[in-house]
Structure formats: structure tokens, C-alpha cells
Amino acid sequence: MTHTITAPRPYQNYVYAYPHKTAYRPFTPRPLLADLWAGESRRALSLYLHIPFCEVRCGFCNLFTRVGAPDGLTGRYLDALTRQAEAVRAALGDARPPHFATAAFGGGTPTFLEAGELSRLCDIAERVMGADLRAIPLSVEASPSTATADRLRVLAERGATRLSLGVQSFLDREARAAVRPQRRADVEAALGRVRDAGIPVLNIDLIYGINDQTAATWRQSLDAALAWKPEEIYLYPLYVRPLTGLDRNTDPIAAEREWDGQRLRRYAEGRDHLLAAGYEQVSMRMFRRLDAPPQGPDDYACQTDGMIGLGCGARSYTSGAHYSFDYAVAPREVRTIIDTYTATTDFTRAVCGRVIDGDEAERRYLLQSLLQAEGFAIADYQLRFGRQPRDAFPAELDALAERGWLTDPDSHQLRLSPEGLAYSDAIGPEFFSPDVRAAMAAYEHR
Numbered sequence: 001m002t003h004t005i006t007a008p009r010p011y012q013n014y015v016y017a018y019p020h021k022t023a024y025r026p027f028t029p030r031p032l033l034a035d036l037w038a039g040e041s042r043r044a045l046s047l048y049l050h051i052p053f054c055e056v057r058c059g060f061c062n063l064f065t066r067v068g069a070p071d072g073l074t075g076r077y078l079d080a081l082t083r084q085a086e087a088v089r090a091a092l093g094d095a096r097p098p099h100f101a102t103a104a105f106g107g108g109t110p111t112f113l114e115a116g117e118l119s120r121l122c123d124i125a126e127r128v129m130g131a132d133l134r135a136i137p138l139s140v141e142a143s144p145s146t147a148t149a150d151r152l153r154v155l156a157e158r159g160a161t162r163l164s165l166g167v168q169s170f171l172d173r174e175a176r177a178a179v180r181p182q183r184r185a186d187v188e189a190a191l192g193r194v195r196d197a198g199i200p201v202l203n204i205d206l207i208y209g210i211n212d213q214t215a216a217t218w219r220q221s222l223d224a225a226l227a228w229k230p231e232e233i234y235l236y237p238l239y240v241r242p243l244t245g246l247d248r249n250t251d252p253i254a255a256e257r258e259w260d261g262q263r264l265r266r267y268a269e270g271r272d273h274l275l276a277a278g279y280e281q282v283s284m285r286m287f288r289r290l291d292a293p294p295q296g297p298d299d300y301a302c303q304t305d306g307m308i309g310l311g312c313g314a315r316s317y318t319s320g321a322h323y324s325f326d327y328a329v330a331p332r333e334v335r336t337i338i339d340t341y342t343a344t345t346d347f348t349r350a351v352c353g354r355v356i357d358g359d360e361a362e363r364r365y366l367l368q369s370l371l372q373a374e375g376f377a378i379a380d381y382q383l384r385f386g387r388q389p390r391d392a393f394p395a396e397l398d399a400l401a402e403r404g405w406l407t408d409p410d411s412h413q414l415r416l417s418p419e420g421l422a423y424s425d426a427i428g429p430e431f432f433s434p435d436v437r438a439a440m441a442a443y444e445h446r
Contacts, residue, residue: 050311323353375415
């Protein structure tokens with residue numbers, strides 16, 4: 001995985017969405033949701049419900065979540081979620097009712113909620129928002145300790161097609177090193193319960209780059225996951241981010257070249273092992289079993305279609321703006337934002353976000369297409385934006401070609417090479433706009 005051209009550091013920014021929330025700012029004045037969604041397509045929307053609670057905070061976690069929920073906080077949170085859903089549904093109106101093509105419950109840990117609360121969460125999606133959870137793909141995130149039989153039963157009955165279990169490592173010592181206290185026996189028991197529940201797609205998350213992880217221990221986790229024949233496996237590089245548990249206890253030198261090399265080696269080992277085991281690579285992180293059943297109809301395109309996010313950590317997308325609530329990582333700040341959310345009665349306006357003009361929309365489309373293993377057709381890009389990718393980003397694409405990170409720069413499909421996919425987290429930031437870079441740099445982590 002080497003090339004004569006000097007490569008940038010491989011692990012810079014996980015681009016699962018663009019722009020990142022650290023580029024968001026408070027809206028002044030706050031726009032009405034009805035105005036943001038006026039004229040927007042409702043043909044294929046994604047619905048995301050965010051639950052910001054976990055039983056423990058992992059050392060690598062920078063998600064918007066808090067540990068525990070004392071004094072009936074989950075009930076108050078679901079009350080606020082209902083109020084928000086009602087306001088959003090009213091803003092969308094009935095002249096062109098929304099059609100949801102996909103749904104997801106994320107967090108945090110959605111299965112932190114008890115079984116009855118999960119039923120209530122599904123009711124919000126179905127009865128308030130109008131999503132038919134039994135007719136569309138529904139993905140739910142879970143942890144081993146919260147994947148209990150009664151919770152899984154509710155999810156299966158309400159139409160969940162995918163359950164993603166955050167295992168990270170099957171080795172107890174590595175789990176402790178990542179500040180994720182769990183026992184392998186408990187993980188295996190949880191996986192058994194997921195299979196017993198009959199949810200069609202099981203995804204297992206694993207992390208590479210943990211302190212003292214070796215090729216041999218990484219292979220043990222991979223083989224332990226493969227023993228369950230999961231339909232999907234995600235391989236995540238460990239990041240040490242500001243204000244996370246590991247960041248408070250790790251010398252910054254740990255993130256230098258030696259760690260980069262270790263993570264690249266573990267990535268290649270994991271990728272090759274999964275490909276040999278009958279999986280296809282969908283992106284740098286995602287691998288799908290070749291004979292995995294389809295989740296169901298999915299006509300949602302994340303590059304172009306809108307998303308409605310409910311919950312204080314969720315973001316929503318229209319063609320002209322992305323919006324959410326305030327963002328933080330530090331526990332005290334997160335608690336304050338959750339308390340503010342649960343006390344909110346007026347959800348008719350967007351609080352924080354960013355206007356997405358033509359240039360930013362083009363960057364977002366390219367990033368979310370190029371970072372998929374299949375890439376994208378240049379003709380589709382030109383049809384949408386009126387020019388070819390090379391006309392828009394000549395310097396960036398020339399640099400990728402010089403490094404050997406494109407499969408065939410002269411073909412009709414723009415696709416990353418295997419080495420390019422390995423460097424996805426370096427490629428993404430190269431396409432950030434100057435304005436987004438400046439906003440992210442000016443953001444004060446809290």
C-alpha cells in the first residue's frame with residue numbers, strides 16, 4: 001500500500017456527512033421549518049430518531065450522548081421528541097405528505113430505552129410522522145448489554161430490518177483498553193439473542209488501532225465476528241478526538257506516524273480477510289456478505305434526498321440548508337443541551353445549521369459518492385451540475401490520480417483504487433470548502 005508520491009496522513013476526518021457539525025452556527029434569525037421545507041421534494045425522505053443515552057461512555061466516543069438517564073429523563077425526552085415530531089409534521093403540511101423511504105434509530109444507544117419506551121419511539125415514527133416501519137428499511141443501533149430479548153422482540157415486531165451491534169473487540173483486554181468494559185461471553189450471548197429475534201441483517205462493528213492490538217489479536221476478533229456470519233461488518237479506525245476519554249489519558253504523540261502505520265496495516269489485514277471470507281467492500285468501513293438478503297425497498301439517495309432528524313443530536317437536510325441543535329462532546333455541556341431540549345415547547349424553527357449553496361451541494365455530492373467503493377458515473381454528475389468533476393475540482397482530482405488513488409482517471413466512472421479507499425479519511429478533507437475549513441477551525445470544542 002505504498003506509492004512514490006508522498007501521501008498525507010491517512011486518518012484526518014471521518015466524512016460520514018458534509019459539512020461537519022463543527023461548521024454549523026446558530027441561525028440569526030431562526031428560520032421557520034415550514035419555510036425551509038417549502039418546495040422541497042417529499043418523494044424519498046430519510047427519517048432519523050436520535051436517543052442520546054448510553055449505559056457507559058466508551059473512551060473513543062465523541063458522539064452526542066450522556067451516561068445514564070436519572071429521574072425519568074427518558075420519559076421527558078420522549079415527550080419532547082413527540083412535541084418536535086408534531087411540529088415537524090405540521091411544518092411539512094398535508095398538500096404533499098412526506099414519503100419516508102428509510103428510517104433509523106441511532107444515538108447514543110437507542111436500546112438504552114426499555115421495551116415499552118422503544119414501542120413509544122416506533123409510535124412517534126409511525127403515528128406522528130407517518131413512516132411505515134414495516135414497509136421500509138429500519139436500522140437500529142445497539143450495545144451488547146442493552147440488546148435484551150424483550151427489546152429485540154419489540155424491534156423485530158415493529159419492522160426492524162437491521163440491527164447494528166457495537167462490539168469493537170471480542171478480546172476483553174482490548175475492550176478495556178478502549179474504555180469499553182464488556183466480557184466476550186456477554187457479547188456472544190447478545191449476538192445469540194439478535195439471531196433468535198430474527199432481524200434479517202446483523203451488523204457487527206469492530207475497531208482497529210487499539211493500544212497493543214496486534215495482527216494476531218485483530219484476526220481473533222475478525223474470526224469471532226465471522227463465526228456469526230453477519231450480513232454486514234464495519235471496520236472502524238480508532239480515533240482519539242478532543243474531550244473523549246482516551247484523549248484525556250493519551251499522549252498526543254500516540255497519533256503520529258507510527259500509529260498511522262499500525263492502523264493502515266490492520267485495515268489491510270481486515271479488508272483482505274473479509275474479502276477472502278465472501279464479503280464485498282462497500283466503502284472504507286463497510287463490508288457486506290455477498291449472499292446477504294436485501295433489507296427491503298430502498299430508493300433513498302443520501303447525496304440528493306432530504307432527511308428529517310428528530311432528537312437533540314439529530315441533523316436534518318434540505319436542498320438549501322442543513323440544521324440541528326447545539327453540539328457538544330463534554331459531558332456537562334451535553335447534559336445541559338439535553339435538559340434544554342426536554343424543556344423546549346416550540347420546535348417550529350431551526351436552531352443551528354448551515355446554508356448549503358451550489359458549491360457546497362456539489363462538494364457534498366462528490367464526497368458522498370466518491371467515498372463509496374463503486375464510485376459514481378461522470379455523466380450523472382454532469383447532468384446534475386452542468387459540468388464534469390474535473391472542471392469543478394481539477395487540482396484535487398489530479399492529486400488523487402498522481403498518488404494512484406483512482407482506478408482509471410480517463411474512464412466514465414470516477415472510482416477510488418484500493419489504496420485510495422484506504423485513504424478515504426484523508427481524501428474527504430481535501431474537498432472541504434475554504435469556508436467550511438475556516439468554520440471548523442474556529443469551532444471551540446466543548
